[in-house]
Amino acid sequence: MLFGIFGLLLGLGLGLWFPGYFPESISAYVGIMLVACADSIIGGLRARALGDYNESVFFSGFFINALLAAGMTYFGQCIDLELEIAAMVVFATRIFQNLAILRRSLLNLNEK
Amino acid sequence: MSDKQQNLPPLPEEDAVSNESNDWIAPALSAEPPPEEEAQEYKRTYSIGVFFVCLLFGFLFAMQFKSVDITSENAVNNQLLRTQELQNMLNEERQKNDALYQELLTLKDDIARYRELSLQSGDYAAVLNNELRRAELVAGFTDVIGPGVTVTMSDSVASVAGDGLTVDPSYLIIHDNDILQVVNELRDAGAEAISINGERLLATSEIRCAGSIVSVNNNRYAAPFVIRAIGDPEALESALKMRGGVIEQLAFFQIEVDVQKSDEVLIRAYTGTTSYTYAQEYKDDVPANPS
Incomplete structure (x- = not known):
C-alpha cells in the first residue's frame, strides 16, 4: 500500500513537472489508459486482499486490457462509433465490483 | 458466511478472507501459508x-x-486570442505602413532636392527636367488642379423590405462595376486626372471588388465614393447624365450619384510606389522616320 501511495505521488509529481501536454487527438487514449490503470490498481488490491495476487496475471492484465481498450477506441474512431464507451463501462463495472469485494473483505476483517 | 455476504454472489476466496488476520490488506492468503522466503518474494513483486x-x-x-485544462481553456479563449492576434498583426502592419510612408516622403524630398540641384547645372538638365515634369503630370505623380467635376456615389437609400423592391439586395450597394462605368464615362469625356476617395488613378490602377468594399491601387475604400475628375466640366457632367447613361441606370436602384461641377478640383498625386518588373522599354532598331 505504501508503495502504491508512493508511486502515485511520484507519478503525480512527474506528470506536473513534465513539460508538455497531450495533444487533443490522443487524449481519448490517455483517458482510457487512466481507467485501465485504475482498474488494474483496484484489481491488484482486491487480489492482494484475497491473497491470489499473481504478478504475471497483474501485468499481463494491465497491458492487454489497456491495449485492447486503446484498440477499441481507435477502431471506434475508424467506424465513427464511440466504442471506447464500451471499454469504459467494462472497466468501471470491474472497478465497482472489485471495490465491493475489497470492501467486504476488509469489513469482514474488521468484524473479527 | 456472514450476513453481509448473502446478497452477493459467493466468492471463492471468501473463506480465506474471513480467516485472515490483522493487517488491513491481508498478506498472502491460502490454505497453507507460504514459506518465509516465498512470502517475501510475493510481497516484493506485489509492491x-x-x-x-x-x-x-x-x-x-x-x-x-x-x-x-489547457484544451478547454484554449477552446474558450481561442476566439478572443484570435481577435487579439489579428488586432496586433493589424497594428504592426499599420506601424510598418506609417514608417514606410515616412520613408517615402523623405525620399521624395530627396528627389526634389536633386532636381533643384540638377536645374542649376545647365540647359540640358532644364530640358530634361521639363520633360520629367510633363511625364509626371501625365503619369499621376503630381498634385493637379483644374476645372472638373466631383461625383459622389452613395449606396441606395431603398431597402428590399421597406420599399417592396423585387431585386437582389446586393444591387442596392455600389459595386466595382458601377465605379468602373463612371470612371470609363469620365475618361471617355476627356478627363485628364481622376481620383477615387483621394486615391489617384494611374495607368495601372485597378477598381476591383474586395468583399463589401472596393480596392483601388490595392487600398480598400468603402461607400460613399467621391470621384474627382479634371476635364471639361460640361462634357464630364453630360457624359454621366446622358439618357440611358450610368446615372440613369443606377437611379433604377435608387443609388444616388451626385455630380458637382467646379472650377477648381484638386487631385492629389499618387502616394504609393510603382515598380515595373516585366515591362521594359523597347527600342526599334529601324528608325521610325527614315530619310
Whole structure:
C-alpha cells in the first residue's frame, strides 16, 4: 500500500513537472489508459486482499486490457462509433465490483 | 458466511478472507501459508507491480489533467486570442505602413532636392527636367488642379423590405462595376486626372471588388465614393447624365450619384510606389522616320 501511495505521488509529481501536454487527438487514449490503470490498481488490491495476487496475471492484465481498450477506441474512431464507451463501462463495472469485494473483505476483517 | 455476504454472489476466496488476520490488506492468503522466503518474494513483486501501475496512473492523470485544462481553456479563449492576434498583426502592419510612408516622403524630398540641384547645372538638365515634369503630370505623380467635376456615389437609400423592391439586395450597394462605368464615362469625356476617395488613378490602377468594399491601387475604400475628375466640366457632367447613361441606370436602384461641377478640383498625386518588373522599354532598331 505504501508503495502504491508512493508511486502515485511520484507519478503525480512527474506528470506536473513534465513539460508538455497531450495533444487533443490522443487524449481519448490517455483517458482510457487512466481507467485501465485504475482498474488494474483496484484489481491488484482486491487480489492482494484475497491473497491470489499473481504478478504475471497483474501485468499481463494491465497491458492487454489497456491495449485492447486503446484498440477499441481507435477502431471506434475508424467506424465513427464511440466504442471506447464500451471499454469504459467494462472497466468501471470491474472497478465497482472489485471495490465491493475489497470492501467486504476488509469489513469482514474488521468484524473479527 | 456472514450476513453481509448473502446478497452477493459467493466468492471463492471468501473463506480465506474471513480467516485472515490483522493487517488491513491481508498478506498472502491460502490454505497453507507460504514459506518465509516465498512470502517475501510475493510481497516484493506485489509492491513492484502496484508501484509501477500507481506511478503510471499518477503520471497519466497529472498530464491528462493539465492537457484537458489547457484544451478547454484554449477552446474558450481561442476566439478572443484570435481577435487579439489579428488586432496586433493589424497594428504592426499599420506601424510598418506609417514608417514606410515616412520613408517615402523623405525620399521624395530627396528627389526634389536633386532636381533643384540638377536645374542649376545647365540647359540640358532644364530640358530634361521639363520633360520629367510633363511625364509626371501625365503619369499621376503630381498634385493637379483644374476645372472638373466631383461625383459622389452613395449606396441606395431603398431597402428590399421597406420599399417592396423585387431585386437582389446586393444591387442596392455600389459595386466595382458601377465605379468602373463612371470612371470609363469620365475618361471617355476627356478627363485628364481622376481620383477615387483621394486615391489617384494611374495607368495601372485597378477598381476591383474586395468583399463589401472596393480596392483601388490595392487600398480598400468603402461607400460613399467621391470621384474627382479634371476635364471639361460640361462634357464630364453630360457624359454621366446622358439618357440611358450610368446615372440613369443606377437611379433604377435608387443609388444616388451626385455630380458637382467646379472650377477648381484638386487631385492629389499618387502616394504609393510603382515598380515595373516585366515591362521594359523597347527600342526599334529601324528608325521610325527614315530619310
